[in-house]
Amino acid sequence: MIKIAVCDDEEIMRSQLNNKIVAYMENTNCSSQVFLFSNAEELVESSTDYDIIFLDIxxxxxxxxxAARKIREAGGESYIVFITVLKEYVYDAFDVEATDYLLKPVEDERFMRAMDRILHYIEDKRTASLTVQKSTGYKIIRLTDIFYCEVINRKIYIYTKQGVIDYYNKIDELEKQLKSYFVRCHRSYLVNLQYVCGYENGIAQLENGNKIPISRSRQQDFIKAVLNYMKERKK
Known part of the structure; x- marks a missing residue:
């Protein structure tokens, strides 16, 4: 079940988007639930964790x-698609990690491309995982739950939303198992670009407050990887 919120103060636009969403989801045989909001305050106060939010700027x-900033500050990870009549407002979307934007009136083809991309992200997010073999058994970790990985001596420490998981492995082998949004920023660290929110003086700042060192020899590659990741998310 994919939960989708539509927030626009124009009733006509809410209705049009709702119809487009319903038609698209039926066409792709995806189960969904659409929530309509006439103002941003109601959306922010809603306790539902939405997969996708269509949001009028x-x-x-x-x-x-x-509203998008408040959602992000509260830890919301929804895919946000801005709806706007003025294209210049879209440049601010980078600050809140928006996935896409649609210009009013919303064209069917442009809407479907955005939905195709987001559903692909959602499927990838839900299925991508790492299996860690331990002496007592094994553990499956969702890649989106991993902030970063660190190697100390012969042991890998995986820092996740649920805590730290350690096991014996080589960081070179672990790097091969991870998705392209995990970047080797130091000989001892692999960082998930999904959670990088800043970079200064050789240190990457993560959303959870951790600070990861970026080795001098890898700084240019790291910055390039961050920029490429941001561009891919905005496509």
Whole structure:
């Protein structure tokens, strides 16, 4: 079940988007539930964790951009698609890690391309995992739950949302098992670009507060990887 929120202060636009979503999901045989909001305050106060949010940038009261910031500050990981009449507003979307934007009036072909891409991200996010072999058995870890990995001596430490998992392995072998959004930023570290929120003076800042060193020899490659990752998410 994919949960989708539509937030727009124009009733006509809410209705049009709802119809497009319903038709698309029926066409792709995906189960979904659509929630409609007429203002950003109601969306932010909602306790539901949405997979996708279609969000008008300009609204009375709280703007869509402000709502997106609050959602991100609260730890929300929804795929946000901004709806706007003015293309120049879209440049601010990078600050809140928006996945896409649609110009009003929303074209069917552009809408379907955005949905195709997001559903691919959701499927990849739900299925991608790492199996860790331990002496007492094994553990399956979702890649999206991993902040970063560190090797100390012969042991790998995987820092996840649920805690730290350690096992014996080589970091070179682990790197081959991970997706392209994991980057070797240091001989001892692999970092998940999904959680990098800043970089300064050879240190990467992660959303969970951790700071990861970037070796001098890998700085240019790291910066390039971050920029490429951001571009891919905006396509």
């Amino acid at each position: 300009q609204m009375e009261g709280m703007s869509g951009m402000e």
